[in-house]
Amino acid sequence: MITVEQAWHIIQNQTRDYGTEAVAFERSLGRILAEDILADRDMPPFDRVTMDGIAINYTDFAGGNRSFTIAGTQAAGDEPLRGSKPDHCVEIMTGAVLPEGFDTIIRYEDVLITGNHAEVIVENIRRGQNIHNKGKDKQQGDVVAAKGRVISPALISIIASVGKTNVLVKKFPKVVIISSGDELVEVDETPAIYQIRRSNNYTIKAILQQQGLQIDMVHIPDEPNVTRDEISRCLDNYDVILLSGGISMGKFDYIPQALEEVGVTKLFHKVRQRPGKPFWFGANDKGVLVFAFPGNPVATFMCVHRYFLPWLQDTLGLLTQKRYAVLAADFTFEPDLEYFLQVQTTMAPDGRTMATPLAGNGSGDFANLADTDAFLQLPADRTDFEAGEVFELFQFNRN
Amino acid sequence: MITVEQAWHIIQNQTRDYGTEAVAFERSLGRILAEDILADRDMPPFDRVTMDGIAINYTDFAGGNRSFTIAGTQAAGDEPLRGSKPDHCVEIMTGAVLPEGFDTIIRYEDVLITGNHAEVIVENIRRGQNIHNKGKDKQQGDVVAAKGRVISPALISIIASVGKTNVLVKKFPKVVIISSGDELVEVDETPAIYQIRRSNNYTIKAILQQQGLQIDMVHIPDEPNVTRDEISRCLDNYDVILLSGGISMGKFDYIPQALEEVGVTKLFHKVRQRPGKPFWFGANDKGVLVFAFPGNPVATFMCVHRYFLPWLQDTLGLLTQKRYAVLAADFTFEPDLEYFLQVQTTMAPDGRTMATPLAGNGSGDFANLADTDAFLQLPADRTDFEAGEVFELFQFNRN
Structure with a gap:
């Protein structure tokens, strides 16, 4: 019987590339970026004022002047004022463009404004203060977010600010969950004493939903022909089949045989682990993968986390840490x-x-x-x- | 100016109860459970076989018998066989009900089957082995998942197996994000040199989306009447308003004044922190909360994580760890x-x-x-x- 590490290496050798697709950026949260996001202009795109106050020319201040004539007011979103004069200042707001001829911002807390005059009441002024300079964070054409990353809320911010209304992301595999076992009834049914309700498939679906995958569910009875036909149909329509149950030594565990009959090559069966020892893994010649987990809920749950999710992350090109x-x-x-x-x-x-x-x-x-x-x-x-x-x-x- | 801890205590005193709602269990992932989930029957509901093999009466084995007549086969999902006889056994599968008159399961690996006879080839058999006893995990009526918990994939499994097709969850607050700032243009627009694209609102939306909240977005111009009217409208239609921008010392920062004019009482303004110092927080007499964050993207991002999400978790009754x-x-x-x-x-x-x-x-x-x-x-x-x-x-x- 192989070890967990050996099983994982066999699975890891079966990573796939399912290509890319463009999605609206508002729907891209949690997806994996498949293109580099470039700065469409410098970040910030202009010398950006970071405090509300007045803009001065530092040379005036250094020359001893403390009283400035307010030549105008410039809000964020205003076109920058032009034509500065000595000892003039501009009332200016956070987010505004630094107007021509000015190089230093003094915040409101440090000035006294009377009519159209502003008096600077502090001495520790530094040339260029309170300005976030054009291109300081990134230059136009720089990669602001490299492909291969999960699109987080912070990445959404970057994508929005460079105007990428559509963004290329990694395609997810098409996944189907096949549950089996004649003892299982639907959630809205009342089970007989010898029956239980289906739950594994919903749990796996929920785990994959947290990764952003929408997946289909199929239930098959413990009957060899139906098992074979249904698996065959799924092999034609999906990239990955997750099976739960039917792979042990029981007389009605038709799945390993059915899988081989429809051309799925066994890559391993049974792993030296608890829970989940009967885990079966294989692939057909078109590259469709079959993860056949034991029917016990905890075993399936563990196997999905120990094998399937790491395989998915590798397949999507995500770097993950131990x-x-x-x-x-x-x-x-x-x-x-x-x-x-x-x-x-x-x-x-x-x-x-x-x-x-x-x-x-x-x-x-x-x-x-x-x-x-x-x-x-x-x-x-x-x-x-x-x-x-x-x-x-x-x-x-x-x- | 208050400290981060003081600001957080003021916010924490404003937790709310937005009630509960029933949702289909398949749509309940990530929501907060608002009812105890009870076992509708024992877990397991019957003495459940955990290995494929044969069921025997241990007394026969203890009496020296090693060869058993196979009286029948019982799969998972079959009605249990009745009428056992001495030195008889039943071929039995994982998940099946233990049939009457039997008390021990011997796995296939430990028996030799020839025709309708099974010979036990090992000696270390324990009475009751390979049976998961009725009610061992939970008894009928026991709480299997207590209210107040996040509905995880593992909880989905529990909810499905007790047949709760609908489940009571905590209602989320109705949240709107208001962005402001005349320098902002839409993501699909090309900004002038003095403009930038809106991104804060999408980032906040994405953060809240990860928590399961769907929220609305509104943008208002830097104009006092529109600001007041729009905030007033939002106060009537939402439980929480998140604002981004317009709360600093700028001439066009109309928001604190507008908020007070429409009956929102300031609970604090400015916190001894960086980034996010201008953070403004208040509530009106109907309990609508206003988190007004600074317009800088990083400040808003930090404030949402430091204040709003912990408030949301407290409001939903979630226990969180530092x-x-x-x-x-x-x-x-x-x-x-x-x-x-x-x-x-x-x-x-x-x-x-x-x-x-x-x-x-x-x-x-x-x-x-x-x-x-x-x-x-x-x-x-x-x-x-x-x-x-x-x-x-x-x-x-x-x-």
């Missing part, structure tokens, strides 16, 4: 498997992320899952894990 | 103001969050903002901040 947390209590796990330990994280006042185990009742216990916000990946070659040790963290349920 | 990070390089800031230092965070292999300063060119420099993912709040009473010190962290641009 995360770590400090185990906050001793923990013992005996089987020779890597263990995805459910934890609640908190942040200590020294800046460390602490992870308190909340192991739950196994892979069927999704009530426990909602009380946790991450899992620690504990190595297979050990049994005892001590408070204070640091392990790799995979976070979910983040706000 | 976050901390370790300053990764020395930093100096002289003015007697609290400083919101833009940083890039990374996670060290010891689990600490490290924050590298990337101070930028002041509050007009939003190009810098997109390169950072958080700010540290540095206290006002100091000038030198050393690498290794820990400060409170406010995170944004999170994936």
Whole structure:
């Protein structure tokens, strides 16, 4: 049986490029930028006043003058005034263009205005103060946001200010979730004693929704022909198939066989991990990928976070960082498997992320899952894990 | 001038309750649960088989029998078989109900099946193994998810499995963003040299969109009557008004006056912080809140994260944790103001969050903002901040 790291490397070798598409910038939040955003003009585009007050020529001040004739007023959005004279000033507002012949802004708090005269009442004036100079942040043509980044609210600001009404973003794969298992009924149905409601598919859908993906859902009965036909149809219409259930050793686990019959090559089946050991992964010759997760809700949930989301991020070209947390209590796990330990994280006042185990009742216990916000990946070659040790963290349920 | 902490306390005293609403569970992701979710039946609802294999009566095994007659097969979703006999077993699948008269599951890996006989080939069998007992996780009527929590993908799973097709969530406030400033033109326009494109409003909208809020946008010219009328109209139609710009000392900063004229009481104006010092906050007698932020993009961005989002979380009843990070390089800031230092965070292999300063060119420099993912709040009473010190962290641009 392969290890988690081996499984991940096999998956990582199957990243894809689904191309790009243009979207309206207001709908681009959370998407991955697929073009460099260039400054359409300098940033700021002009010598920009950063305080309300008066604009003077510093030479007048340096020459000893403290009283200035107000030659006019210039608001943000006004065309700049022209034709300055010695010992004149302009009343000027934040965001305005520095008018010709002036080089220094003195804020209102530091002047006394009487009629059309302004008297400077402080001495510590610096030439050029309170001006955000043209091109100081970026020059026209500079890259202000490089492709490959997530479009955050701050990036929205940049995209808006350079006038990109449409922006090129990475296309998402077309994903379908296939659930299986004759014990499952719909959420609005009342299950018989031996049935339960479908929930895995909604959970996976929600996880992917948080990444911005809209995905389809299909349910198939435990019947080999229907299983084969439905998978075949999905292979023609989607880039990725996520399956939940039907891959264990049960008599009615038709999925591995059905997958091979419709041309999906198995890249691995079973990983040395808990939960999620029966995980099956494959691809067909057109590059459609199949992540077939175990039917247990917690196992599916963990596998989506440990394998599918990192694959999606790699596929979209996102740089991601490894995360770590400090185990906050001793923990013992005996089987020779890597263990995805459910934890609640908190942040200590020294800046460390602490992870308190909340192991739950196994892979069927999704009530426990909602009380946790991450899992620690504990190595297979050990049994005892001590408070204070640091392990790799995979976070979910983040706000 | 008040401190950041004082400003926050004034705002925190203005939390509101906007009531609740029912939404379809598939549309509830990210909302705040406003009712306890109860188990509609035990979890698991029956003694649930967790391995594919055979079900036996442990007494037979303990009595020395290793060969069992297969009395039938029971899949997940089948009605449980009845009428067990000594030394009989049932082939049984993961997710199935434990049939009457059986109490132990032996996985396929540990049996040899020939015709209708199953021979157990291992000795370490434990009574009750591989069964997830009825009610072990939760009992019927137990709270499986308490109100006040964010609806995460894991909660979606719980909500689906108890059959809650509609779920009661906290209502969001109705929020409008008013931008002002005659220097601003629309994103699809080409600005004159003295103009810039509107971007603040889109950024705020994007931040709130990440919290699930849909909000309206209004732009008003720098004209006192229009300013007053438009604010008045918004006070009648929204719970919260976010303003950006027009609150400094400029001659055309009509907003503080307009707000007081239409009955909004000032609760504070100006906070001892950078950026965002001119921040104005008030409320009218109907409880409508006005957050009037400075027009500089970075100042507005910081104020939304430092004040508005925490207010929103308090209002929705969310429990949030303080976050901390370790300053990764020395930093100096002289003015007697609290400083919101833009940083890039990374996670060290010891689990600490490290924050590298990337101070930028002041509050007009939003190009810098997109390169950072958080700010540290540095206290006002100091000038030198050393690498290794820990400060409170406010995170944004999170994936």
